[in-house]
Amino acid sequence: ASESNLIRVTLFPGDGIGPEIAESVKQVFKAADVPVEWEEHYVGKEVDPRTQSFLTWESLESVRRNKVGLKGPMATPIGKGHRSLNLTLRKELNLYANVRPCYSLPGYKTKHDDVDLITIRENTEGEYSGLEHQVVRGVVESLKIITRHASLRVAEYAFHYANAHGRERVSAIHKANIMQKTDGLFLKCCREVAEKYPEIKYEEVVIDNCCMMLVKNPSLFDVLVMPNLYGDIISDLCAGLIGGLGLTPSCNIGEGGIALAEAVHGSAPDIAGQNKANPTALLLSGVSMLRHLDLHDKADKIQNAVLNTIAEGKYRTGDLGGKSTTTDFTKAICDHL
Amino acid sequence: ASESNLIRVTLFPGDGIGPEIAESVKQVFKAADVPVEWEEHYVGKEVDPRTQSFLTWESLESVRRNKVGLKGPMATPIGKGHRSLNLTLRKELNLYANVRPCYSLPGYKTKHDDVDLITIRENTEGEYSGLEHQVVRGVVESLKIITRHASLRVAEYAFHYANAHGRERVSAIHKANIMQKTDGLFLKCCREVAEKYPEIKYEEVVIDNCCMMLVKNPSLFDVLVMPNLYGDIISDLCAGLIGGLGLTPSCNIGEGGIALAEAVHGSAPDIAGQNKANPTALLLSGVSMLRHLDLHDKADKIQNAVLNTIAEGKYRTGDLGGKSTTTDFTKAICDHL
Ligand SMILES: CC(C)[C@H](C(=O)O)[C@@H](O)C(=O)O
Numbered sequence: 001a002s003e004s005n006l007i008r009v010t011l012f013p014g015d016g017i018g019p020e021i022a023e024s025v026k027q028v029f030k031a032a033d034v035p036v037e038w039e040e041h042y043v044g045k046e047v048d049p050r051t052q053s054f055l056t057w058e059s060l061e062s063v064r065r066n067k068v069g070l071k072g073p074m075a076t077p078i079g080k081g082h083r084s085l086n087l088t089l090r091k092e093l094n095l096y097a098n099v100r101p102c103y104s105l106p107g108y109k110t111k112h113d114d115v116d117l118i119t120i121r122e123n124t125e126g127e128y129s130g131l132e133h134q135v136v137r138g139v140v141e142s143l144k145i146i147t148r149h150a151s152l153r154v155a156e157y158a159f160h161y162a163n164a165h166g167r168e169r170v171s172a173i174h175k176a177n178i179m180q181k182t183d184g185l186f187l188k189c190c191r192e193v194a195e196k197y198p199e200i201k202y203e204e205v206v207i208d209n210c211c212m213m214l215v216k217n218p219s220l221f222d223v224l225v226m227p228n229l230y231g232d233i234i235s236d237l238c239a240g241l242i243g244g245l246g247l248t249p250s251c252n253i254g255e256g257g258i259a260l261a262e263a264v265h266g267s268a269p270d271i272a273g274q275n276k277a278n279p280t281a282l283l284l285s286g287v288s289m290l291r292h293l294d295l296h297d298k299a300d301k302i303q304n305a306v307l308n309t310i311a312e313g314k315y316r317t318g319d320l321g322g323k324s325t326t327t328d329f330t331k332a333i334c335d336h337l
Numbered sequence: 338a339s340e341s342n343l344i345r346v347t348l349f350p351g352d353g354i355g356p357e358i359a360e361s362v363k364q365v366f367k368a369a370d371v372p373v374e375w376e377e378h379y380v381g382k383e384v385d386p387r388t389q390s391f392l393t394w395e396s397l398e399s400v401r402r403n404k405v406g407l408k409g410p411m412a413t414p415i416g417k418g419h420r421s422l423n424l425t426l427r428k429e430l431n432l433y434a435n436v437r438p439c440y441s442l443p444g445y446k447t448k449h450d451d452v453d454l455i456t457i458r459e460n461t462e463g464e465y466s467g468l469e470h471q472v473v474r475g476v477v478e479s480l481k482i483i484t485r486h487a488s489l490r491v492a493e494y495a496f497h498y499a500n501a502h503g504r505e506r507v508s509a510i511h512k513a514n515i516m517q518k519t520d521g522l523f524l525k526c527c528r529e530v531a532e533k534y535p536e537i538k539y540e541e542v543v544i545d546n547c548c549m550m551l552v553k554n555p556s557l558f559d560v561l562v563m564p565n566l567y568g569d570i571i572s573d574l575c576a577g578l579i580g581g582l583g584l585t586p587s588c589n590i591g592e593g594g595i596a597l598a599e600a601v602h603g604s605a606p607d608i609a610g611q612n613k614a615n616p617t618a619l620l621l622s623g624v625s626m627l628r629h630l631d632l633h634d635k636a637d638k639i640q641n642a643v644l645n646t647i648a649e650g651k652y653r654t655g656d657l658g659g660k661s662t663t664t665d666f667t668k669a670i671c672d673h674l
């Protein structure tokens with residue numbers, strides 16, 4: 001790839017094991033000859049008044065300019081007067097849809113071997129409004145906000161995604177039997193969008209029932225779309241089905257075509273710097289990012305190399321019951337390319 | 338048991354398969370010589386203005402008087418101008434805690450064989466406030482209400498229950514990293530109560546993480562206490578781990594010592610009247626009710642008979658992969674007594 005054809009991607013290596021797994025991604029992408037140029041940004045050491053968080057304004061500008069980014073785990077520093085890093089990113093970049101593919105990894109055994117679903121979470125409103133107050137002493141309330149705008153937007157994305165990825169069904173997850181107005185509006189928007197995609201099946205599933213079905217038979221589901229908190233809960237539940245957050249990719253979609261892919265697991269300070277971290281979630285998030293860029297050949301190539309390396313079982317990191325270092329696992333993936 | 342020693346219990350057989358499984362409970366309780374006298378009440382054919390629902394005022398009065406009841410599935414009739422039957426019961430009887438023991442049934446194989454936990458759900462407020470409104474066209478909000486009163490009350494019940502049942506740990510489930518004021522107050526109340534029970538371990542687990550842990554390793558949990566919606570979600574998830582709502586008991590605890598045990602599965606109109614229904618959830622709910630009445634001998638006896646019948650595997654209803662009728666399964670349980 002010649003200089004001018006390179007796609008500039010903002011890279012947040014993040015904290016703890018972040019730099020190690022980011023290094024792994026850089027090596028694998030290089031070995032796969034992916035035409036990217038990384039623009040690295042780190043979390044600042046103090047609150048940037050322009051973002052009210054430890055994220056620097058420059059780093060957000062970088063994502064806005066490049067329209068595509070990859071993010072490792074960030075440990076939100078404790079203390080008052082600043083916002084969580086994840087929430088700041090969602091808010092500042094208007095990352096309205098969080099997309100998490102979740103599939104059983106061949107050769108890595110869990111209690112389920114038939115998971116293949118996508119959770120699409122509304123990422124900007126609902127129970128995350130931040131609007132809370134004390135009514136009187138001992139009585140507090142928080143507001144869940146659902147708007148037609150944000151509901152249509154995430155529903156559109158879900159059907160667009162299902163269509164583009166050859167998926168058959170979209171399930172809207174809700175509790176409209178209790179929250180008739182808020183979740184009811186969310187469902188109404190989903191139905192409107194569903195009508196534009198007659199070839200995609202559409203169904204509505206109550207969240208409690210959905211969770212029961214997911215643990216009994218996850219193969220019943222295909223694409224799931226839902227309000228913020230339900231998405232938070234169900235995406236983690238689904239990750240649990242296939243082995244945990246260390247294995248699942250995530251990609252946030254923002255207005256204006258922005259995509260910020262991220263590993264959603266923690267920064268694992270206990271093993272940071274010890275060459276023990278599993279880079280799978282960040283690698284597969286990188287794959288999601290490549291699919292967003294329509295670089296499906298490269299995405300397939302890297303995804304297969306990661307999955308085959310795990311399936312073979314010779315090189316696995318400690319979290320998967322193996323003894324490999326991050327660098328050996330990474331090298332094995334590069335050898336599979 | 339002589340007439341005067343009989344405990345009067347309100348029985349709502351309910352709809353669909355309700356009368357058949359209620360009949361099963363009556364037979365098993367009789368065979369076990371449980372000193373109860375049933376006072377049967379049915380859901381009315383029209384809305385009772387005093388309850389604004391199809392539940393009659395007399396039936397609620399019966400529970401208030403007897404302080405103990407057992408309830409089969411009720412199908413809320415569709416239409417406007419009345420409240421859901423379940424919600425009416427919770428509201429009118431102030432049923433503040435919903436207790437659901439959930440344990441793997443010996444001999445009935447699911448993906449998990451090590452489940453043994455209790456979910457205790459706040460049952461009166463939170464996301465179920467019913468307070469919703471449209472702010473402007475396309476923007477709706479619903480209010481989640483958390484009070485010190487209701488949070489302390491359910492936390493007290495959870496620790497009391499853990500203590501009385503020899504449980505080691507109580508986990509409060511929350512999303513206080515996002516809803517700092519509402520879920521924060523809930524946690525504060527749990528901590529206050531926890532201090533009074535130094536011999537019981539106390540921990541706090543974020544709901545998304547809790548769901549992931551539950552599907553990976555449910556044996557990590559013991560007693561879980563949480564706000565209304567989280568309880569709704571997690572209790573169904575847990576039921577899924579051991580086979581579904583047809584197998585899990587539930588008991589609602591109200592002010593003034595009221596206990597209303599219930600089967601939380603649906604009324605299964607498709608198999609109603611065909612002698613095919615599985616009475617396990619209602620039987621085990623009856624067991625929960627007996628424990629609430631401190632009739633542990635009878636409770637143990639019936640619980641063992643039900644579990645042994647299922648474990649033996651000779652008599653199982655269709656939902657468990659068998660071919661037994663409700664009456665044959667019931668007879669087998671009575672034979673085990
Ligand atoms: C860390 C937390 C604020 C966040 C959320 O609740 O959204 C996390 O659970 C996630 O899913 O990204």
Ligand SMILES: CC(C)[C@H](C(=O)O)[C@@H](O)C(=O)O
Nearest residue numbers: 177178208421423424569601
């Ligand atoms: C039917 C519905 C209103 C109810 C609830 O949400 O509480 C049910 O799911 C339950 O758990 O009893």
